[in-house]
Amino acid sequence: MTEPSKLPSHGVPEHQPLAGGIAARARAAAGPQYLTGLNPEQREAVETLDGPVLVLAGAGTGKTRVLTTRIAHILSQGRARPQEILSVTFTNKAAREMKLRLGHMLGQAVEGMPWLGTFHSIGGRILRINAELVQLKSNFTVLDVDDQVRLLKQLLKAENIDDKRWPARMLAGLIDSWKNRGLSPSQVPAGEAASFGNGKGGKIYATYQERLKILNAADFGDLLLENIRLFRENPDVLRGYQNRFKFILVDEYQDTNVAQYLWLRLLSQAPSRPGVPLSAVIPGAISSAVIPGHAEGVNPESRGKEDSSRDSGSAPTAHPGMTENAASQAPLKNICCVGDDDQSIYGWRGAEVDNILRFDHDFPGAKVIRLERNYRSTGHILAAASHLIAHNEGRLGKTLRTEDVDGEKVTVTGSWDSEEEARAIGEELEELQRAGENLNNVAILVRASFQMREFEDRFVTLGLPYRVIGGPRFYERAEIRDALAYLRTINSPADDLAFERIVNVPKRGLGDATVQMLHDHARKRRIPLFEAARAVVETDELKPKARGSLRELVMQFDRWRAQREVTSHTELAEIVLDESGYTEMWQKDRSADAAGRLDNLKELVRSMEEFENLQGFLEHISLVMDRDGGADEEAVSLMTLHSAKGLEFDNVFLPGWEEGLFPSQRTLDEQGRAGLEEERRLAHVGITRARRRAKIYFATNRRIHGTWSTTIPSRFLDELPAHNVEITESKGGSGWGGSGGYGASRFDDMEAFGSSYSTPGWQRAQANRNRGQARGGSGSGFEERPSSFRGSRSDTSGSRNAASGSSGGFGQAKRGPMVIEGELVAKSTGTVSEFSLEDRVFHQKFGYGHVVKIDGNKLTIAFEKAGEKKVVDSFVERA
DNA sequence: CATCTGGTTATTTTT
DNA sequence: TAACCAGATG
Numbered sequence: 001m002t003e004p005s006k007l008p009s010h011g012v013p014e015h016q017p018l019a020g021g022i023a024a025r026a027r028a029a030a031g032p033q034y035l036t037g038l039n040p041e042q043r044e045a046v047e048t049l050d051g052p053v054l055v056l057a058g059a060g061t062g063k064t065r066v067l068t069t070r071i072a073h074i075l076s077q078g079r080a081r082p083q084e085i086l087s088v089t090f091t092n093k094a095a096r097e098m099k100l101r102l103g104h105m106l107g108q109a110v111e112g113m114p115w116l117g118t119f120h121s122i123g124g125r126i127l128r129i130n131a132e133l134v135q136l137k138s139n140f141t142v143l144d145v146d147d148q149v150r151l152l153k154q155l156l157k158a159e160n161i162d163d164k165r166w167p168a169r170m171l172a173g174l175i176d177s178w179k180n181r182g183l184s185p186s187q188v189p190a191g192e193a194a195s196f197g198n199g200k201g202g203k204i205y206a207t208y209q210e211r212l213k214i215l216n217a218a219d220f221g222d223l224l225l226e227n228i229r230l231f232r233e234n235p236d237v238l239r240g241y242q243n244r245f246k247f248i249l250v251d252e253y254q255d256t257n258v259a260q261y262l263w264l265r266l267l268s269q270a271p272s273r274p275g276v277p278l279s280a281v282i283p284g285a286i287s288s289a290v291i292p293g294h295a296e297g298v299n300p301e302s303r304g305k306e307d308s309s310r311d312s313g314s315a316p317t318a319h320p321g322m323t324e325n326a327a328s329q330a331p332l333k334n335i336c337c338v339g340d341d342d343q344s345i346y347g348w349r350g351a352e353v354d355n356i357l358r359f360d361h362d363f364p365g366a367k368v369i370r371l372e373r374n375y376r377s378t379g380h381i382l383a384a385a386s387h388l389i390a391h392n393e394g395r396l397g398k399t400l401r402t403e404d405v406d407g408e409k410v411t412v413t414g415s416w417d418s419e420e421e422a423r424a425i426g427e428e429l430e431e432l433q434r435a436g437e438n439l440n441n442v443a444i445l446v447r448a449s450f451q452m453r454e455f456e457d458r459f460v461t462l463g464l465p466y467r468v469i470g471g472p473r474f475y476e477r478a479e480i481r482d483a484l485a486y487l488r489t490i491n492s493p494a495d496d497l498a499f500e501r502i503v504n505v506p507k508r509g510l511g512d513a514t515v516q517m518l519h520d521h522a523r524k525r526r527i528p529l530f531e532a533a534r535a536v537v538e539t540d541e542l543k544p545k546a547r548g549s550l551r552e553l554v555m556q557f558d559r560w561r562a563q564r565e566v567t568s569h570t571e572l573a574e575i576v577l578d579e580s581g582y583t584e585m586w587q588k589d590r591s592a593d594a595a596g597r598l599d600n601l602k603e604l605v606r607s608m609e610e611f612e613n614l615q616g617f618l619e620h621i622s623l624v625m626d627r628d629g630g631a632d633e634e635a636v637s638l639m640t641l642h643s644a645k646g647l648e649f650d651n652v653f654l655p656g657w658e659e660g661l662f663p664s665q666r667t668l669d670e671q672g673r674a675g676l677e678e679e680r681r682l683a684h685v686g687i688t689r690a691r692r693r694a695k696i697y698f699a700t701n702r703r704i705h706g707t708w709s710t711t712i713p714s715r716f717l718d719e720l721p722a723h724n725v726e727i728t729e730s731k732g733g734s735g736w737g738g739s740g741g742y743g744a745s746r747f748d749d750m751e752a753f754g755s756s757y758s759t760p761g762w763q764r765a766q767a768n769r770n771r772g773q774a775r776g777g778s779g780s781g782f783e784e785r786p787s788s789f790r791g792s793r794s795d796t797s798g799s800r801n802a803a804s805g806s807s808g809g810f811g812q813a814k815r816g817p818m819v820i821e822g823e824l825v826a827k828s829t830g831t832v833s834e835f836s837l838e839d840r841v842f843h844q845k846f847g848y849g850h851v852v853k854i855d856g857n858k859l860t861i862a863f864e865k866a867g868e869k870k871v872v873d874s875f876v877e878r879a
Numbered sequence: 880c881a882t883c884t885g886g887t888t889a890t891t892t893t894t
Numbered sequence: 895t896a897a898c899c900a901g902a903t904g
Binding site for chain 1: 880881888889890891892893894
Binding site: 164703705706707 | 895896900
């Protein structure tokens, strides 16, 4: 039989073993044999094929199994062909997992599931097919955050905005959040648009989008937002996809943001007849902004309204067109969303728990199925987690139950400080190891990554093998992105961001000054940086040294591009890394991680083999390149609670349960009650990762930013059910009297913490404990902390004379052929110069002179002081 | 143009 | 405390 037992053991109950031969039977499309291992709810979720279905799948209830089996069911029932099923996940990992499992169930048929993937990869795929409809070319580049920030920095500079006061990073975050909410530049509420950069935020967003088109690039948000625009502006294209996808499946629905929701809504609508106005089909919240987006100005009043109606979420029937359609002839597609509102932990990234809470309003007639049988954890663990999460108000409510034994109680252990905490956990780990436990079954889950350090230090001293999960991903490493930048520049000469990244890496003596002048030239002539470089090396603008190495670089790229025709892409990559001196740069580097970087470069080249060609590789790299799949050696896993979602371990250690750290003070300050609830969900996720043992820790003193401060136990500890929890003493720790009464806090009577009662933090926590829970109030239950000093700079000069400076020369260059956008890239060198022979001109560096020769945009000028020089016309002005 | 130094600022992270 | 970035120096 195929080996279901080798699969990650999600929801396969011991007492309900998978029958052998499932895969064989499914392949033969025989009876619904593959349903046998399912419990009644799972089975219902699999078999309810028609109409919208929401599967509320609690932790460890077998949701992935339901999803994959459902696909198998659809296929074996002949309800759709593989290419007619749209199946979206959030992460590549989840997509891979589903493909793997489907492969086991169906044989090799997965190859025929082209629409199983992440929101972004599927969005990107649709966008490439229809690129020209959104002003892109199908080989567009997907920018990562770093590229985004660098681009925005340039735009901020052009607007004369002080990027100390208004960091590009912040704007990148802002734009991202707008995109997450499905807002194009014209749809951003005026107030928000003005909140950045002295009111220029919205304008820069618009400029940024324009620049992306010129660069033939899209950022992650665009992969969805531009998709939505594509659908809105091209109803026929939308109709095509609506027709194609007979079934839609969505994983982790609680993590979807507004843009993803809108995208799903558009696709899940049954195709409209041609001629029916689009506004009748799409949610009312956005329809009014659809068509006008470009031509007519959008009226800010209505924009505000749209936004609030969407935000309030209390008006599910705010989609009149939709309800009507649903009732008459345009039924909703067979869409099945799987998720768990109690595991929504990405609100800070734009996820809308509301999407899942409102599902049955958004998709009228939806069937809601709850999976509440947990096949992962023991009784005490499940009870502790359930009791904790029950303190949240905004939830759909599920009661997880298990048929497993009660097992060990969840332990809560206090330590004097965080070092002792690490020591205590280290000792317990060694004990487990001695008891024969495999360290792969052990994880330490922290709230914030700075907590990891102490554990790492400790484990190194103990010689305990560990592995850190998460952290910077493979393609985010500098060396990988440098290498990619070379390849991007070869593949797409208009990719200024890539060219700029590597123009002086390795060092070629082409520093800021050179780049700046290339920029000036490129901007004035509206040509890519690379073309600017090509033009500039023909002139005397640069010092001989810089000019020489820039010319060399341009020639190298020409050569590589030519070689591309005759060499395989992997070979080409090796040649490029070699000839550019990039590999050599790291070989010469004496720092400790240089060797690792060289390894990574090798790994990159190796991974290219999986792709047809350079183009295909570049298309996928930014979307599907995961962190390196770690070694299989036995080791303890160390990671954040966030990256632990979806994983499970026999033994889970949960350190750092202290007010301020967990729940995080910052989240509380910024998000108030909603933030607290999300933190609580995070705690719930943490506990439910454990199969057999969950161990919680808190320390009285913790070093934060170098200084020690006294902390108090997390309020979440008080929310654990006494019956399922055992209070233990830290090894070698300061003894304190155990549990006792169930007062304001069971941890109140611990002598060791007596000194902390009077701290403001403690009082605040006490106050919150008493009123916070009961209050329905939003956000402001927590007093304003003096943490927001940042607005207090006295210097408000960010907005000074924006019109002067660079724009003076620019204005002049604006005359002439430059107005015809797009045409100019090709014709740049052929345009007639605006100068004539004998014109008297002025040049920044060379001074006054007169034109003696004109060759396209290149002028030869006899300067009065500097002699005869070749320069590009955009660098001189009429004197 | 590269290197040094001081001032600033500290979550969570996928695509 | 430590890491990162921007401006000042050589």
